[in-house]
Amino acid sequence: MHGTKTLEEADRLMTVCNSCRYCEGLCAVFPAMEMRRAFSDGDLNYFANLCHACGACYTDCQFSPPHEYNVNVPKTLAIARAESWAAYTWPRAFSGLFARNGLAISLIAALSVAAFIFGFAAVTDRQVLLGIHTGPGAFYALMPHNTIAALFGAALLYAIVALAMGVRAFWRDIGEPVDMLTDPGSLWQAIKDAGSLRYLDGGGVGCVNADERPGDWRRIYHHLTFYGFGLCFAATSVATLYHYLFAREAPYAWWDLPVVLGTLGGIGLLIGPAGLLAEKFKRDPALVDQNSTGMDVAFIAMLFLTALTGMALLLLRDTAAMGPLLALHLGVVFALFITMPYGKFLHGLYRFVALVRYARERAQMAAGAPTE
Amino acid sequence: MVDLSRKYDVLVIGGGNAALCAAISARRAGASVLVLEGAPKFYRGGNTRHTRNMRCAHDAATEILTGPYTEQEFFEDLLRVTGGQTDEELARHMIAESKDILGWIVEQGVRWQPSLGGTLSLGRTNSFFLGGGRAMLNALYLTAEQLGVSIMYDAEVIDLEIDNGMFLSAALKQGDDEVSVRASALVAAAGGFEANIEWLKQYWGDAADNFLIRGTPYNRGSILKMLLAKGVQEVGDPTQCHAVAIDARAPKFDGGIITRHDSVVFGIVVNNHAQRFYDEGEDIWPKRYAIWGRLVAAQPDQIAYIIFDATSRNSFMPTLFPPIEAGSIAELAGKFNLDAAVLEKTVAEFNAAVRPGTFDHTILDDCRTEGLTPPKTHWARKIETPPYYAYPVRPGITFTYLGTRVNREARMLMQNGKPSANMFAAGEIMAGNVLGKGYAAGIGMTIGSVFGRIAGREAAQNARN
Numbered sequence: 001m002h003g004t005k006t007l008e009e010a011d012r013l014m015t016v017c018n019s020c021r022y023c024e025g026l027c028a029v030f031p032a033m034e035m036r037r038a039f040s041d042g043d044l045n046y047f048a049n050l051c052h053a054c055g056a057c058y059t060d061c062q063f064s065p066p067h068e069y070n071v072n073v074p075k076t077l078a079i080a081r082a083e084s085w086a087a088y089t090w091p092r093a094f095s096g097l098f099a100r101n102g103l104a105i106s107l108i109a110a111l112s113v114a115a116f117i118f119g120f121a122a123v124t125d126r127q128v129l130l131g132i133h134t135g136p137g138a139f140y141a142l143m144p145h146n147t148i149a150a151l152f153g154a155a156l157l158y159a160i161v162a163l164a165m166g167v168r169a170f171w172r173d174i175g176e177p178v179d180m181l182t183d184p185g186s187l188w189q190a191i192k193d194a195g196s197l198r199y200l201d202g203g204g205v206g207c208v209n210a211d212e213r214p215g216d217w218r219r220i221y222h223h224l225t226f227y228g229f230g231l232c233f234a235a236t237s238v239a240t241l242y243h244y245l246f247a248r249e250a251p252y253a254w255w256d257l258p259v260v261l262g263t264l265g266g267i268g269l270l271i272g273p274a275g276l277l278a279e280k281f282k283r284d285p286a287l288v289d290q291n292s293t294g295m296d297v298a299f300i301a302m303l304f305l306t307a308l309t310g311m312a313l314l315l316l317r318d319t320a321a322m323g324p325l326l327a328l329h330l331g332v333v334f335a336l337f338i339t340m341p342y343g344k345f346l347h348g349l350y351r352f353v354a355l356v357r358y359a360r361e362r363a364q365m366a367a368g369a370p371t372e
Numbered sequence: 373m374v375d376l377s378r379k380y381d382v383l384v385i386g387g388g389n390a391a392l393c394a395a396i397s398a399r400r401a402g403a404s405v406l407v408l409e410g411a412p413k414f415y416r417g418g419n420t421r422h423t424r425n426m427r428c429a430h431d432a433a434t435e436i437l438t439g440p441y442t443e444q445e446f447f448e449d450l451l452r453v454t455g456g457q458t459d460e461e462l463a464r465h466m467i468a469e470s471k472d473i474l475g476w477i478v479e480q481g482v483r484w485q486p487s488l489g490g491t492l493s494l495g496r497t498n499s500f501f502l503g504g505g506r507a508m509l510n511a512l513y514l515t516a517e518q519l520g521v522s523i524m525y526d527a528e529v530i531d532l533e534i535d536n537g538m539f540l541s542a543a544l545k546q547g548d549d550e551v552s553v554r555a556s557a558l559v560a561a562a563g564g565f566e567a568n569i570e571w572l573k574q575y576w577g578d579a580a581d582n583f584l585i586r587g588t589p590y591n592r593g594s595i596l597k598m599l600l601a602k603g604v605q606e607v608g609d610p611t612q613c614h615a616v617a618i619d620a621r622a623p624k625f626d627g628g629i630i631t632r633h634d635s636v637v638f639g640i641v642v643n644n645h646a647q648r649f650y651d652e653g654e655d656i657w658p659k660r661y662a663i664w665g666r667l668v669a670a671q672p673d674q675i676a677y678i679i680f681d682a683t684s685r686n687s688f689m690p691t692l693f694p695p696i697e698a699g700s701i702a703e704l705a706g707k708f709n710l711d712a713a714v715l716e717k718t719v720a721e722f723n724a725a726v727r728p729g730t731f732d733h734t735i736l737d738d739c740r741t742e743g744l745t746p747p748k749t750h751w752a753r754k755i756e757t758p759p760y761y762a763y764p765v766r767p768g769i770t771f772t773y774l775g776t777r778v779n780r781e782a783r784m785l786m787q788n789g790k791p792s793a794n795m796f797a798a799g800e801i802m803a804g805n806v807l808g809k810g811y812a813a814g815i816g817m818t819i820g821s822v823f824g825r826i827a828g829r830e831a832a833q834n835a836r837n
Contacts (some may be wrong), residue, residue, distance in 0.1 A: 015690070016630060016692055018689075019629075019630040019689060019691050020504075020508075020628075020629055020630045021488050021689075022424055022488070022503060022504025022505070022629075023503060024485075025485040025502045025503065026502070026503055055505065056507075057503075059506075059507075060503035060504055060506050061506065062421040062422055062506045063628065065632075066414055067414075067626065073808075203483070203485075203502050204483060204502070212510050212514075213514060300660060351698065
């Protein structure tokens with residue numbers, strides 16, 4: 001017996017799938033399933049987070065609805081995935097909050113913070129409302145650098161603590177020993193698998209989205225989003241080093257490393273999320289966990305808005321729009337940080353942990369060690 | 373929208389592997405092609421939906437096949453399973469053509485993978501479809517659509533106009549109306565008649581009521597019946613079919629692969645008189661699984677029970693339906709209304725006859741019975757470790773062998789022995805040409821792809837002339 005109805009259904013499906021196994025070449029979920037004959041709650045949550053939602057097993061399944069066996073693995077695992085995140089949430093009081101109201105909460109948070117920063121600055125210096133600020137340190141007319149750094153450092157730290165607590169809970173649920181994440185071979189394998197989205201290709205032809213025709217667009221958009229995000233993060237990190245190590249203050253010239261990285265990343269982070277959002281709305285409703293749509297859309301929208309406000313700031317930083325735009329950009333980034341532990345961002349973290357475990361299990365299988 | 377007013381070069385009736393291979397091959401040969409699939413879109417593809425592999429000859433190991441499988445070895449396997457009841461010329465032709473199919477089918481978008489987990493002993497001979505039979509179908513349909521093949525679903529053909537061995541038109545049911553579809557050549561690839569219980573009862577009597585149909589409920593044999601009634605020569609014994617023992621709890625139709633049981637070799641099988649009736653360890657399972665459907669069909673009430681103990685519980689693939697469990701043999705008998713005393717005696721006699729040996733289910737081991745009728749010649753281990761388990765099984769019919777006789781061109785032969793002017797057949801509807809009885813894993817798909825490809829090519833050629 002399982003803790004939830006969703007896990008009961010996931011167990012029923014995995015029992016069907018384990019006696020069929022036609023899908024074992026499509027992704028990591030089915031080989032992981034084949035290592036077991038019975039499934040604990042933790043096993044099912046592990047499968048749920050290992051699933052990349054490529055949809056191929058639904059389209060390829062002779063037992064998917066309207067067949068009486070009613071086998072819909074992508075949707076069931078999507079629901080289980082969202083429920084597992086809620087169960088691992090720290091603090092527990094916030095669990096499930098974002099699934100329902102993700103977009104609204106994110107936007108309200110972003111606008112509140114933007115208004116606060118803008119208001120704070122306006123009270124301190126009315127020139128911010130109309131003034132044109134250029135040259136090194138221009139941004140800090142709005143708010144001193146150290147205040148920004150403290151504010152965002154605290155937000156990021158909070159996010160990291162909350163995320164770490166969630167991973168810890170996931171870890172305990174799937175029953176893995178603590179040294180799992182320190183196995184270098186498994187870690188490296190998981191980094192390669194996650195970095196290439198190896199399991200979002202339907203076994204080679206691309207994932208399935210709107211209908212039974214496979215394609216690679218979701219993977220391409222996800223790469224743009226992920227690596228775009230990575231470049232933006234790198235831009236911020238380089239700028240931080242500039243600031244503290246070389247005392248070089250933002251804004252930087254268009255050719256300088258933080259701006260180049262940020263611009264490239266920003267372009268990826270505009271196209272990627274827009275594409276993912278379009279693909280999401282095209283997706284066959286049979287594959288979708290409707291309850292998570294709000295949370296999914298919120299994260300994609302916040303990434304897009306981060307890029308949009310950042311790019312607007314870059315283009316208009318020499319005009320009077322700089323002040324309001326900077327406040328808005330900082331608000332969006334702040335909201336993105338604090339909502340990370342409660343939304344779709346989690347998929348990357350838990351999937352990575354699941355991939356590490358899968359790599360470890362595969363290595364153990366190859367070495368002939370028992371897995372049950 | 374499909375234009376039904378025009379005359380197509382090639383009309384394909386059916387929508388499975390054979391039909392799609394025929395449609396694609398005809399289209400690639402330049403013909404205009406219409407496919408009429410009787411099932412709705414989800415159920416398209418007949419029994420191909422439930423398949424997972426194909427048996428093709430090959431002279432060397434490949435990325436997915438562990439070693440060579442020569443034409444001669446393939447033919448010998450076929451001779452063995454059919455007891456020699458095959459058309460040697462056609463069979464050898466099919467086996468020779470099967471070599472090329474390994475690559476041809478990939479060109480049509482189908483992807484291979486190594487032998488599936490839990491399917492012992494097929495890694496050298498059989499190529500598995502990545503994602504299974506429905507994935508294969510999806511790829512074939514996509515290719516056919518991209519090539520410009522017209523496809524209709526829910527397209528039930530209710531009559532064929534055939535004049536002296538020449539196909540003229542098909543009557544297609546469209547709501548309450550009938551539409552006449554004309555074509556220069558016909559490929560019939562509409563499967564066997566296994567889902568037509570009334571037809572099965574003509575040969576099997578009421579026993580057929582206890583048969584379960586493993587695959588599509590749409591193979592009712594209507595096209596086969598029309599062709600045979602209009603002068604096409606029949607081939608095959610109407611009681612012969614690919615039948616395996618499947619879980620008695622499976623749905624009447626379309627239960628698919630997951631209702632099968634691979635546990636026979638690990639235990640004993642008794643009928644509802646609690647008596648054994650056949651050597652459970654005669655040969656390795658992939659060579660024997662296909663005889664158990666007929667064996668169970670011959671038992672009273674067409675039911676049997678696979679009985680094993682805790683020692684074997686995890687020795688075979690997990691099953692959809694869990695085994696029924698009991699602490700003693702008598703308790704187990706009670707759960708199936710078997711005579712407990714008789715079952716205890718059967719098990720005791722079996723246990724007493726088991727000779728010591730070294731158990732190895734991957735080879736023909738030396739664990740056997742002595743002085744028992746019927747014997748268990750391999751993998752015989754005492755059933756003595758509780759809990760005890762049983763799976764109830766019934767005959768699961770995959771497809772029937774009664775069909776239309778064809779020649780090397782997949783062209784139907786008429787009752788007067790002459791080849792039809794423009795009618796071809798491929799797949800289960802003509803499997804009886806090659807399979808007189810028995811079955812070897814994956815051969816149904818070989819028949820479908822090889823003769824489908826030939827039928828399409830020949831039909832296109834025929835339409836041009």
